[in-house]
Amino acid sequence: MRNLTIYLALILLLFASKMIAQETTFEARAKAIAIKIETITKNEKEALKKEVEEVNVQLDKGKITTEQADNSKQQLAKVRATNIENKVAALQEELRSLVQEKVDGKLEESYKPNQIFVFSKSTGENKEKHQKYRDSLANVSEKRTTSQFVFATGLNNLVTDGKATNSDFRYLGSHFYEWGTTFNTRILEKNNLLHLKYGLSLMYNNLRPTDNRIFVKTGDQTVLQTSTIDLKDSRFRNVYLVAPLHLEFDFSKTKMKDDKQIFKSHKSVRLGFGGYAGLRIKSKQFQKFEDDDQNFILKAKGDFNVNNFIYGVSAYLGFQETSLYLKYDLNPMFENNVVKQNNVSVGVRFDFN
Incomplete structure (x- = not known):
């Protein structure tokens, strides 16, 4: 059951990896938290994989029985799942605070795909290109x-x-x-x-x-x-x-x-x-x-x-x-x-x- 939880978190974070990291809007900050969750689940999953491999080595060498190996794997999975839960709990509190900021109106409006920011002086030709680019983004299906x-x-x-x-x-x-x-x-x-x-x-x-x-x-x-x-x-x-x-x-x-x-x-x-x-x-x-x-x-x-x-x-x-x-x-x-x-x-x- 806990492996299902880890699997779900990985699915979520594959989507969250598409976020714009530098944005300070509500959406971007929420997705930034999702990336933190991705790091946590990835690290814990890799650690669990190594620990399970060590248990398999001991089983192959006859140092432990199959029943002992299964019990060890279950305990290791439980520990890693608990680690994920405890670390993600802090991020849930961060999300809660973020929602409160949104409700209080303390955050910027969402980034719109047709907003293009130009920091250099543009010629008339460049302005026309920028306008065409904005129009193309606005009409993407x-x-x-x-x-x-x-x-x-x-x-x-x-x-x-x-x-x-x-x-x-x-x-x-x-x-x-x-x-x-x-x-x-x-x-x-x-x-x-x-x-x-x-x-x-x-x-x-x-x-x-x-x-x-x-x-x-x-x-x-x-x-x-x-x-x-x-x-x-x-x-x-x-x-x-x-x-x-x-x-x-x-x-x-x-x-x-x-x-x-x-x-x-x-x-x-x-x-x-x-x-x-x-x-x-x-x-x-x-x-x-x-x-x-x-x-x-x-x-x-x-x-x-x-x-x-x-x-x-x-x-x-x-x-x-x-x-x-x-x-x-x-x-x-x-x-x-x-x-x-x-x-x-x-x-x-x-x-x-």
Whole structure:
């Protein structure tokens, strides 16, 4: 399962490598973070490859059994996957801060492909060439299938008995993150309205219980109980690898150039609806408390009776690369709980061409 996570990260970063490194816009900085993730995953993967080769050498020499070799490989993969997770977590916080800067209006507008900056004095002939070049860039037709780097964040909670009111979880403290890559295919050859959007994403759903409570697993039930410790913070996280699929209505205008239609995407209002399905990678609970003026964080990892599979419906509505985003899990979060609770998320989503 962890190898799938590494594989997904590599896919994302192949796309991110196309970024313009010197740009200081929101899109470029987000892609710069993706390049950092690429470096992390590449280094950890190479290190794991060497360690596995060493285990194979010991196996060939008869120093260890096949069972011991398999166990060693699993432990090595677990360590490297944990390294990736811990290092990427810091980059997720960097992305969160970047989104906040975007919301606060502290960032420059996006780079436009028809903006040409000339730093030397141009003759009339050169100006004409520059103008023709700008016009040619402005009229380039996008391929029928394009790719995007997707990042989404917002609020997360549970719907209990069909209601999200009077929740057992903090509304502002519970949040979600999602990042991945998508492919966007124009369905009709001569019409730009309908697109099929599909890809892979990592989804992080966080819940912060109220009233000093934590999740406790009792047999096949997982319930909230008051902690015996005075907690400064309690957080429960599920991480999923999902495959989203959306039918997208893109209202970007189609232009005519020399009697030829020029198609563009992500240039106007967009509406998408569809769903997602995937696998749970892990579940983890964090408890933060203070004792003798020292801060402590307890981390508990396990299945917590959380469903290993996830599927749901989602929709988004926005302009250009920015959209409002809504997701709802159709299956309950806990597999056997008497009370069924389904995860719901609402936030903002960015699709960077």
